[in-house]
Amino acid sequence: MSFIMPLNLDPKFDDPDGFYNELIRMHDDLSESKSREVNARLILLLANHIGDRAVLSEAMRIAREPLDHQTRFDSL
């Protein structure tokens, strides 16, 4: 079924802790709203780099999924 799952969800980092640390350090000394700004720019940069709308659509769906899931439970 890989043709309808274009998003690669396998781990790809050799050094996951190094990546995560750099991501968190990027926000050092920023206020919450400044952090949101930085994150938004980061997403746009990465999205353009990926360039494939199908991949991006899949990523957007998965990113929302836990909340959509939660909302279903909340409304029960």
Added chain:
Amino acid sequence: MSYEYPEFEYQRSPDQDAASPVRHPVVIAGVGPVGLTLAIDLALKQVPVVLLEALNTISDGSRAICFAKRTLEVCERLGMGRRLLDKGVTWKTGKVFFGDDPVFEFDLLPEDGHQFPAFINLQQYYMELYGIDRALELEEFIDLRWSNELQGIDPGADGARLTVGTPEGSYQLDCDWLIAADGARSFCRKTLGLEFEGRTFDDQFLIADIKTKADLPPVRRFWFAPTFTDAASALLHMQPDDVWRLDFQIGPEADAEEEMRTDNVMRRVRGMLGAEIDPELEWISVYRFQSRRIRDFRHERVLFVGDSAHQVSPFGARGANSGIQDAENLAWKLQLVLKELAPETLLDSYNAERSYAADENIRHSTQSTDFIAPKSAVSLAFRNAVLSLAKDHKFARPLINSGRLSTPTIHRESSLNTADGESWFGKLLPGAPAVDAPVQTQDGEGWLLDLLKGEFTLLYFTDTSVPETLQQDFRRLHENTIPVQPLVLGLNSGIAEIRVFDSQGFVAQRYDAQVGTTYLLRPDQHVTARWKRFDLGVIRDALNTATCN
């Protein structure tokens, strides 16, 4: 309590009645796991050691409880690894929860062919007690002085004069080398005015060691945002004697006194393990932690080992385990310097190698802390994003950090190494500790590391008998001023006069070994050089490099 603390009797030393201070080659301050390891290692190398301990007993509470594979291997070389293994709880899997949801499970040692498991859990007092037992067996070389408190250090270029307080008053003694193994609140460090450099953290953690029968497997469990108690994280570990380590992250503002009250502790314990549980409380403690080290582990003739030199967060069990590695790194270097077979600069390599290790441990433990106790809203958001994705999407799992558990540091940049001149497969590198593997010996099934007994060793792989010329070279190495013990390993069985062979193929695989492959291993079992063929000249060069000669 499940454990009776022994008391060790103060005994008057002849040094206290000497007309002038008696000189000893090595004095170690502090009878903790690290000081004991170093003392035993030195004693096995026939270096006499005076061990000073301010108290007349061992540490209270379980304290360090996770001892890593490398620690067990070091302790086995010192004659106590199996005893630790037999008493400890062996574990290698960990489960991570987000709220009540299991999101991830890891296996720390997924391959066969190792004598020791990835980890055992064992209360620190057992580690110390077994170390003391071993030290007493070596009393020809170890002079263990209880209720002897180091109170003054007068350091000099060729040693130090020490003032030691006892129940019968103070006395002085001299040493060529003083080893500060006196822990996080090190008197040696303070009195020499050495500052820690690094970070301290505000978050408080409540430890409850409890004794109860609980029908749970020996799995490390870690909860992010647990629902059963108001803590930001929680940890559960099994220890021997039906003792369990519970650890709760209670935040920077929590009232430590209030948290340590029995009813409050019990509420958290029952939240985790069930309302019906009725444990004895063994040890309750609230702590904050630091990630920091002193800049130089050597100050003229004073050498710092373990917590006196570096501190890390407890996530990853990198405190005691790295201290044990400090001790094994220092022991052989100190021996060679004392015997005047190597210059004092060899001890600067102790500082270089182990401060590099401390930085690695601090980096890992700090990154774990950022994940476990995020310090900003955005950091918390990323952390929770990782956890919420990890259950369904495996890319997120390697980003989960509930503590990166201690593995030995590879001293890949050490000046003692001889760089590879050929290409090698596998994870083993110059600067890495030798990897264990099963071997067949005359006495039956055995382990490779058990054959590396604290001297330089030349590991030579062959599929035929060793020709006379090569045997002569082996003898030359053996009779060298710094002896190198040859260990010939047969790649297959049935070779005349080869007493050890690679019965299951693990050695050849882990050492990328073919006929002629030659490894030079340090007394602390670390690889210092390797070649595809034997050459006495380059081996001697590598030995000189490894000893600063």
